[in-house]
Amino acid sequence: MKKLLVKLFVLLFTNYLLNVKLCHVLTKKWKVITVKTKDYLLELKNKSADELNGELVSAKKELFNLRFQNATNQLNNTARIREVRRNIARIQTVITQKQKGM
Secondary structure, three states: OHHHHHHHHHHHHHHHHHHOOOOEEEOOOOOEEEHHHHHHHHHHHOOOHHHHHHHHHHHHHHHHHHHHHHHOOOOOOOHHHHHHHHHHHHHHHHHHHHHHOO
16 A cells, blocks of 8 residues: 555656746755746845845835735735745845854
8 A cells, every 4th residue: 555655646746847847946845946036045145234134124115015005905916915025034034044154
């Protein structure tokens, strides 16, 4: 029974890998990251601490404005809130990594 389950898993996973679009890259933790996100992370890692703090402030301002627009039903693309929130987390992660010297 275990062998059958393993074969089924391998078959499904192989099929999944074949169907992944070319614009995606597999990471070590089996998460799929778009190339655009990976480029953004590299761009963040090359910035200084002051530039990162400035970008963090501007992203938080953008998030505030998006939430305000959403509350007044003026926001067309609500998915942008999620993108900005995740970008803030990415920026904070890079800042923490730089502080710890990673």
